[in-house]
Amino acid sequence: MEGFQTINSKAIPLLLINVDTDAIIPSREMKRVSKRGLSEGLFAGWRYKSNDSRELEPDFILNDPEYNGAKILLGGDNFGCGSSREHAVWALHEYGIRVIIAPSFGAIFYKNCIRNGILPILLSDQNIEPLSGKELKINLENQLINDDISFEIAPADKEMLLDGLDDIELNLKHVDDIRSFENNDRVKRPWAYL
Amino acid sequence: MSEKTLFDKLWNSHTVADLGDGVALLYIDRIFLHERTGSISLIGLEDEGRAVANPEKVFCTMDHIIDTVPGRSDTTTMEGGREFIEMTRQATAQAGIRLFDIGDQRQGIVHVTSPEQGIVLPGLTLVCPDSHTCTQGAFGALAWGIGSTEAEQALATNVLRVEKPKNMRVTFDGELSAGVTAKDMILHLISAYSTSGAVGYAVEFAGTAVSILSMESRMTLCNMAVEFGAFTGMIAVDEKTVDYVEGRPFTPQGALWDQAVKDWEDLKSDSGAKFDKEIVVDASKINPTVSWGTSPGQSIAIGETIPSPESFTERNQNIATKNAQKYMAVTPGTRLNDLKIDAAFIGSCTNSRLTDLRRVAKILQGRKVAKGIRAICVPGSTKVKQDAEAEGLDQIFKDAGFEWRESGCSMCFFAGGESFGFEERVISSTNRNFEGRQGPKTRTHIASPETVAASAIAGHICAAADLEEV
Ligand code: SF4
Numbered sequence: 167m168e169g170f171q172t173i174n175s176k177a178i179p180l181l182l183i184n185v186d187t188d189a190i191i192p193s194r195e196m197k198r199v200s201k202r203g204l205s206e207g208l209f210a211g212w213r214y215k216s217n218d219s220r221e222l223e224p225d226f227i228l229n230d231p232e233y234n235g236a237k238i239l240l241g242g243d244n245f246g247c248g249s250s251r252e253h254a255v256w257a258l259h260e261y262g263i264r265v266i267i268a269p270s271f272g273a274i275f276y277k278n279c280i281r282n283g284i285l286p287i288l289l290s291d292q293n294i295e296p297l298s299g300k301e302l303k304i305n306l307e308n309q310l311i312n313d314d315i316s317f318e319i320a321p322a323d324k325e326m327l328l329d330g331l332d333d334i335e336l337n338l339k340h341v342d343d344i345r346s347f348e349n350n351d352r353v354k355r356p357w358a359y360l
Numbered sequence: 361m362s363e364k365t366l367f368d369k370l371w372n373s374h375t376v377a378d379l380g381d382g383v384a385l386l387y388i389d390r391i392f393l394h395e396r397t398g399s400i401s402l403i404g405l406e407d408e409g410r411a412v413a414n415p416e417k418v419f420c421t422m423d424h425i426i427d428t429v430p431g432r433s434d435t436t437t438m439e440g441g442r443e444f445i446e447m448t449r450q451a452t453a454q455a456g457i458r459l460f461d462i463g464d465q466r467q468g469i470v471h472v473t474s475p476e477q478g479i480v481l482p483g484l485t486l487v488c489p490d491s492h493t494c495t496q497g498a499f500g501a502l503a504w505g506i507g508s509t510e511a512e513q514a515l516a517t518n519v520l521r522v523e524k525p526k527n528m529r530v531t532f533d534g535e536l537s538a539g540v541t542a543k544d545m546i547l548h549l550i551s552a553y554s555t556s557g558a559v560g561y562a563v564e565f566a567g568t569a570v571s572i573l574s575m576e577s578r579m580t581l582c583n584m585a586v587e588f589g590a591f592t593g594m595i596a597v598d599e600k601t602v603d604y605v606e607g608r609p610f611t612p613q614g615a616l617w618d619q620a621v622k623d624w625e626d627l628k629s630d631s632g633a634k635f636d637k638e639i640v641v642d643a644s645k646i647n648p649t650v651s652w653g654t655s656p657g658q659s660i661a662i663g664e665t666i667p668s669p670e671s672f673t674e675r676n677q678n679i680a681t682k683n684a685q686k687y688m689a690v691t692p693g694t695r696l697n698d699l700k701i702d703a704a705f706i707g708s709c710t711n712s713r714l715t716d717l718r719r720v721a722k723i724l725q726g727r728k729v730a731k732g733i734r735a736i737c738v739p740g741s742t743k744v745k746q747d748a749e750a751e752g753l754d755q756i757f758k759d760a761g762f763e764w765r766e767s768g769c770s771m772c773f774f775a776g777g778e779s780f781g782f783e784e785r786v787i788s789s790t791n792r793n794f795e796g797r798q799g800p801k802t803r804t805h806i807a808s809p810e811t812v813a814a815s816a817i818a819g820h821i822c823a824a825a826d827l828e829e830v
Contacts, residue, residue: 167408198440198443199400199443199447200403201407252509333510333513334410337385337513337516337520338517340377343377344376344385347376347387355483357612357617357619357620358389358481358483358620360610
């Protein structure tokens with residue numbers, strides 16, 4: 167995955183509490199064998215007037231032309247709670263979201279964000295409200311919003327995002343260990359290899 | 361301390377690197393995929409431009425989405441199911457992975473076909489993006505379920521980073537009564553110690569009542585380790601294990617076989633090995649057990665009455681009991697025998713192997729399913745189906761009034777395709793009785809295959825021993 171770059175974008179305010187992953191991507195939208203093609207189903211229950219017609223619901227914030235191409239989403243408490251489906255994050259990423267700012271997140275959703283190149287930022291309600299609709303600059307390296315609001319993130323998570331590393335790449339850092347394990351093991355347990 | 365548990369031996373022999381904080385990089389010997397959650401891993405890898413490191417150690421089967429109706433094709437009752445089937449076929453072909461496709465004799469539910477083909481072996485690590493992978497721990501292997509992204513990790517690197525669980529031993533001592541099975545043992549255990557009783561543990565099943573079980577019954581026991589909350593379940597290797605494994609298509613041959621058998625001798629916990637937790641169960645006290653609620657832990661012996669919510673002092677338990685009884689439409693004080701059923705299902709990775717079907721056939725022989733009851737048998741693999749047909753078991757099932765299906769997961773779970781009806785009461789040899797598991801509002805009672813067969817005949821929940829003589 168690409169490393170996380172500084173993001174400049176308008177912030178879409180979706181200031182609801184308990185936005186669960188079923189709302190982010192309903193089950194019926196996950197009928198594909200892919201992490202791709204999910205953005206169309208993002209917030210489908212809210213974004214479209216009806217399930218079948220896909221006619222846009224003008225009142226839903228994502229459909230406001232002002233936020234076309236915006237990369238930052240502002241959320242309420244417990245954002246991404248519920249089902250562990252990684253599809254929620256895949257859909258958000260494909261749609262173009264790179265940063266989600268909320269007072270708290272669903273635990274699995276938070277991890278899934280880190281793993282898939284989305285920066286989850288924890289900020290208090292009072293600090294989020296004033297950012298609504300504003301043009302923001304998010305710098306992960308310095309952990310700063312607009313050069314003046316700082317945020318916390320675990321060093322390992324930061325590293326994973328900045329370097330664009332995934333579990334596979336982390337494992338491959340041990341490629342020598344894996345090779346030498348295999349070489350020894352093939353001698354010790356030849357029957358285990360097909 | 362030099363005495364080691366079976367789990368520690370398996371863990372140590374696969375540790376590639378110790379990453380600190382109790383996390384290790386574990387070497388993975390076998391990876392199994394299926395069309396529902398496995399295909400997405402392969403396609404994910406491909407999208408990232410990565411390759412499967414060792415395709416020869418990866419296997420894939422079609423079980424979750426394919427139809428099980430006779431004469432099936434790629435068309436599924438689940439909307440969009442065909443795409444899963446076709447994508448799986450493409451992705452496995454491209455990666456050079458063996459696929460047990462529709463029409464292949466090796467096709468079947470992953471946890472049935474893997475042991476049958478000799479893919480899981482004692483002393484191996486095996487992972488699959490499926491929570492019931494623990495079934496295969498019955499062979500003295502370290503087998504556990506993972507997520508789709510983790511499967512990508514294993515496919516690309518042959519290793520997984522895993523946090524080490526603690527050691528638990530569950531000892532079933534004493535002799536099982538006639539008609540009591542491995543399914544009753546595990547339901548009894550989970551109802552006594554709860555569905556979170558083993559969270560954070562790898563569980564070894566031991567004791568005289570376990571050694572006496574056939575390999576197929578040992579798989580039933582390990583299958584539901586995940587319903588006990590465990591990381592996985594496992595059983596030490598003995599003669600039965602070795603006998604079962606010998607001569608299967610993917611088992612080692614010749615000199616390699618001899619060496620393997622020798623290596624496997626050590627695949628048991630040393631006497632004096634320390635466990636973080638020990639549970640001892642008196643096997644002679646276990647009776648045929650059936651679930652009354654919406655969690656496998658909500659189970660009782662058939663003759664007992666359904667508990668009242670007030671009998672649980674803990675608030676969450678109390679609420680869970682109320683909710684479950686509402687969903688299941690059962691009332692406190694009712695005996696399970698008094699519950700009429702609408703349908704009976706024999707199938708799933710828990711109980712659909714040849715010996716399960718043989719035991720059921722014995723009960724069905726000369727009897728008929730009660731009027732108005734829909735009874736279905738779905739053999740666990742195409743081989744099980746063929747072997748059963750060669751013995752004439754299919755005829756016994758059909759004569760009794762059972763539908764005889766092609767192999768697959770079928771109505772063990774509802775994926776949007778075929779299901780039992782709205783608010784229908786089903787007795788099922790499967791492993792999960794969650795709300796909606798077998799269809800919208802369907803009420804599932806899980807039980808041994810014997811109890812399912814007997815109930816189908818009686819028309820209400822019934823132990824095999826209580827059937828009238830024929
Ligand atoms: S039979 Fe049921 S529990 Fe077993 S793998 Fe299939 S869906 Fe899962």
